[in-house]
Amino acid sequence: xKYSLFSLIRNGLSHHxxxxxxxxxxxxxxxxxxxxxxxxxxxxxxxxxxxxxxxxTSVAVxxxxxxxxxxxxxxTEIVRSNYLWDDAARLYEFSLKLWQDLSRELNFxxxxxxxxxxSLGHSLQEMRDIARRVNANRLNGIDSELLSAEEVxxxxxxxxxxxxxxxxxxxxxxxxxxxxxxxxxxxxGLARAADGLGVDVVQQCEVTGFRRENGRVVGVDxxxxxxxxxxxxxxxxxxxxxxxxxxxxxxxxxxxxxxAWVSEPVKPTLxxxxxxxxxxxxxxxxxxxELLAGAGIDSYNGYGQRGxxxxxxxxxxxxxxxxxIFSRLRMMRQWAGIVDTCPDACPIIGATPVDGLxxxxxxxxxxxxxxxxxxxxxxxxxxxxxxxRLNAPFxxxxxxxxxxxxxxxxxxxxx
Amino acid sequence: MLLIECPWCGARDExxxxxxxxxxxxxxxxxxxxxxxxxxxxxxxxKNPRGDHLEQWCHSxxxxxxxxxxxxxxxxxxxxxxxxxxxxxxGEG
Ligand SMILES: Cc1cc2nc3c(=O)[nH]c(=O)nc-3n(C[C@H](O)[C@H](O)[C@H](O)COP(=O)(O)OP(=O)(O)OC[C@H]3O[C@@H](n4cnc5c(N)ncnc54)[C@H](O)[C@@H]3O)c2cc1C
Ligand SMILES: [Zn+2]
Numbered sequence: 001x002k003y004s005l006f007s008l009i010r011n012g013l014s015h016h017x018x019x020x021x022x023x024x025x026x027x028x029x030x031x032x033x034x035x036x037x038x039x040x041x042x043x044x045x046x047x048x049x050x051x052x053x054x055x056x057t058s059v060a061v062x063x064x065x066x067x068x069x070x071x072x073x074x075x076t077e078i079v080r081s082n083y084l085w086d087d088a089a090r091l092y093e094f095s096l097k098l099w100q101d102l103s104r105e106l107n108f109x110x111x112x113x114x115x116x117x118x119s120l121g122h123s124l125q126e127m128r129d130i131a132r133r134v135n136a137n138r139l140n141g142i143d144s145e146l147l148s149a150e151e152v153x154x155x156x157x158x159x160x161x162x163x164x165x166x167x168x169x170x171x172x173x174x175x176x177x178x179x180x181x182x183x184x185x186x187x188x189g190l191a192r193a194a195d196g197l198g199v200d201v202v203q204q205c206e207v208t209g210f211r212r213e214n215g216r217v218v219g220v221d222x223x224x225x226x227x228x229x230x231x232x233x234x235x236x237x238x239x240x241x242x243x244x245x246x247x248x249x250x251x252x253x254x255x256x257x258x259x260a261w262v263s264e265p266v267k268p269t270l271x272x273x274x275x276x277x278x279x280x281x282x283x284x285x286x287x288x289x290e291l292l293a294g295a296g297i298d299s300y301n302g303y304g305q306r307g308x309x310x311x312x313x314x315x316x317x318x319x320x321x322x323x324x325i326f327s328r329l330r331m332m333r334q335w336a337g338i339v340d341t342c343p344d345a346c347p348i349i350g351a352t353p354v355d356g357l358x359x360x361x362x363x364x365x366x367x368x369x370x371x372x373x374x375x376x377x378x379x380x381x382x383x384x385x386x387x388x389r390l391n392a393p394f395x396x397x398x399x400x401x402x403x404x405x406x407x408x409x410x411x412x413x414x415x
Numbered sequence: 416m417l418l419i420e421c422p423w424c425g426a427r428d429e430x431x432x433x434x435x436x437x438x439x440x441x442x443x444x445x446x447x448x449x450x451x452x453x454x455x456x457x458x459x460x461x462k463n464p465r466g467d468h469l470e471q472w473c474h475s476x477x478x479x480x481x482x483x484x485x486x487x488x489x490x491x492x493x494x495x496x497x498x499x500x501x502x503x504x505x506g507e508g
Contacts, residue, residue, distance in 0.1 A: 241463035252459035254436075255488075299434040300417075303465045303489050309416045310430040343459050400455045 003107050022188060023195035028202050031228035032060045034382050035220055036235060037207045037243065039063025041072040041183075042360055042367065043235035044190035044201070045375020046382065051197035053376070054383035059199045060229075061191075062222060064206035068187025071237050072368065074337035076260050076282065076294040078273055079369040080117045080178035082137045082144050087393040087405050088346055089140040094390055095373025096177060102372055108189030110181045111287065117178030117273040118152065120322075122167045126278060130173045137175075145174045156272060158325045166321045167279060179273060180284055186371055210247045216355040217247075233358045233382050238303065238338025240361035249353045252399045253340045253362050256297040259307035261334040265289030269325070279318035291326065293319060297339060297365060307336040339364045344404040349374065349391040350381055358382060359396070420496050421474045422482050435471030437461050438483045439503050465489060469503050472496075 001007060001020050011019055034050060036043045039061045050056040063069075081096040083089045103110045121127040130146065137144035152172045153161045161169045191201050202224070209221040210232065219228040234243050238255045265288050275282035283293040295315035298307050312334060320327045342348060342362035347370075349360045360378045363370065377391040387395065398404055417429035443449045443457055462468070468488045473481045485494045485504055495504060 239465075241461075242465050245464075250456075250460045250462065252455070252461070254461050254463045255465075300486075301436075301463060301468055301470070301488050302491060304491055308429055399459045400451045402451075 022192045023201055026200040026202060028060065028062075028205060028222070028224045028227060029200065030226075031219070032200075033058040033229070034231050034233065035059075035227055035229035036061045036233045036382075037220065038070070038235040038237070038239075039067045039187075039191070039201060039203065040070045040235065040237060041068070041186050041190060041371035042237075042363070042374045042378070043233070044187060044194055045371050046233055046235060046360070046378045047199045047201075047375075048190050048194040048197065049376050049379035050383060051194060051199055054379060056379075056383050057198035059194075060227065061194065061199060061201045062205045062207055062220070062227075063201070063203045064223075066203050067191045067201060068184055071258075071337040071339060072187050072371070073183055074260065074335055075183055075368040076284070076292055077180040077183050077286075077368065078117065078178070078275075078282065078284070079112065079181050080175050080273075081142055081369070082117075082119075082133065082173065082175045082178070083407055084133050084136050085405050085407060086140060088407050089137065089142060091373055091377070091390050091394070092370055093140065093142050094376070095370045098372035098376065099181065099369075103189075106189040106193045108185060108192060110185045110189055112181040113179045113287075114177050115179040115272050115284070116155070117175045118147070118156065118172045118275065120152070120167075120172045120274065120276040120278075121170050122276065122278045123170065127170050130171065134173050143175060143177055145176070147172045147174050156270065156274060158269060158323055159274070160322055160324055167276065167318065180286075182287075183368060186368075190371075190375075207243070208246070210354070210357065212354065217357040229356075231356050231358065231382050231385075233360060233378060235360045235378070237340050237361065237363065237367070240340050240359060244352075244359070247352070247354050247357055251348070251359070251361070251396075252343055253348070254301050255303055255338050256300070256341055257302045257304065257307045257336040258294070258297045258339045258365050259311055259334060259336045260292065260294040261312055262286070262290035262292050262332050263326070263329040264332050266291070266329065270323075274322075276318070276322065279315070279322070281315040281319050281322075283319060283323070290332065291329065297341065298336075303338055305336055305338060307334070341365070343399070345407040346405045347374070347394050348396050349378055349394045350387050350396065352396060417491060417493070419472060419474075419484070419493060421477060421480075422496050422498065423478045423480055424474060427474065427477060431474060431476040433473045433475040435473055435481065438469045438471045438499075467494070471499070 081092040341364040348362040377388040380388040
């Protein structure tokens with residue numbers, strides 16, 4: 001069913017009781033051309049583009065919990081493409097371009113909002129780094145501007161820009177196409193669109209092992225039985241190490257909790273995304289009025305999907321210095337997702353030591369913005385058996401050759 | 416918030432400690448003699464288990480000494496702490 005003003009009125013007349021399900025709940029079949037492990041945004045986008053761009057429709061997405069229940073539904077929703085290095089800039093910019101028209105294409109309102117994204121500079125050295133990144137972005141054709149302290153004050157009047165501030169604001173970079181998009185909608189819209197093209201999205205189906213013949217993967221064992229597959233794509237974020245060990249290899253990845261939290265809802269007060277690398281905190285206001293904020297990862301390895309108190313405590317004390325007006329807001333909820341951090345803060349997308357088995361992981365703290373682009377290049381890789389030119393630099397082999405893409409700290413804060 | 420048992424100072428708040436990653440990662444004796452894959456394995460590849468993890472901690476805001484811990488990465492329970500240089504519990508590497 002196509003969502004439209006007409007369908008909204010018609011369903012309004014029946015008190016919204018007759019909306020059809022957004023996607024089917026299919027039985028798991030015995031075999032598929034491609035099995036995708038992980039029903040987060042990246043796995044669903046992969047399935048969607050496999051069907052749409054490559055006419056590969058014998059595809060199953062196997063999700064151990066529910067669609068979007070992983071990091072896709074837990075992030076702070078920041079979307080941008082102002083990365084420093086060429087390889088990363090190309091991949092994230094390609095993705096940002098896909099966001100522009102995605103709501104219409106999926107017939108699902110993703111609430112992508114180009115509200116502008118500011119990265120504050122608090123010291124002279126930080127301003128030099130910001131200027132370097134703005135210049136690098138512009139050379140790559142990515143919109144990026146350098147703002148003076150005065151311009152920042154005009155854009156975000158509630159920011160403490162007084163000279164005596166604990167974190168003086170000397171300026172900022174601005175990406176106007178940066179902003180936010182509603183994360184649940186991304187998971188649901190992609191699941192619905194993939195389903196519409198014939199993909200089986202199977203929830204409550206955990207992959208427990210890989211079967212191989214002559215070194216090549218031939219299928220996966222799941223809690224709903226065995227499924228044969230010609231190719232398998234694993235897109236399980238924080239659980240990637242667990243899946244890799246099932247397949248008998250290790251990854252240069254470690255899993256850490258990353259936290260976020262929201263305040264009670266208030267009237268519109270902040271219409272841009274503001275991040276500060278120095279204090280490692282970022283904040284935006286949701287359409288419901290909550291202030292949504294986050295910080296850096298918890299230092300230790302963890303799979304517990306909860307975080308330590310010291311991280312929000314530190315970030316909130318800094319945010320209150322930056323935005324004194326927030327000091328009396330109450331926090332409503334706090335949560336964590338498990339992020340797959342990579343030594344060079346860039347993803348791994350492509351072949352593994354096992355033939356026919358491909359991984360898309362290592363997005364760590366910043367993969368939400370790349371959801372459509374990641375799905376696009378991974379679909380290409382699974383359909384052809386080769387990397388797309390955009391993900392070729394992001395091979396697992398780069399840790400052997402030494403050709404790392406060091407985005408650590410080079411690209412604003414983590415997200 | 417973890418309560419971590421420093422072998423010298425006793426149970427202290429997590430905020431006093433620095434995490435040092437997986438323990439028992441041994442630097443190859445002759446870096447120039449190992450292959451690129453072996454070197455990559457030493458530098459970047461980690462076990463990252465879901466369950467028991469042997470890891471290094473430093474009591475950086477206290478006695479500033481390093482020690483090892485065996486911690487469950489799901490429940491976060493610290494099962495034991497032991498000295499750097501002593502063999503891993505259970506003989507695991
Ligand atoms: C608090 C927080 C804030 C963040 N903020 C941002 C941000 O502002 N901007 C940004 O760009 N990125 C952000 N990120 C990162 C971003 O959320 C992730 O990089 C991205 O969502 C990863 O998507 P995914 O589809 O790969 O993973 P997920 O959405 O985690 O999906 C993986 C799925 O695999 C499933 N799975 C795991 N094991 C199995 C198995 N054995 N069998 C079957 N299924 C399995 C899981 O249940 C899960 O649903 C943030 C992350 C967190 C946690
Ligand atoms: Zn101590």
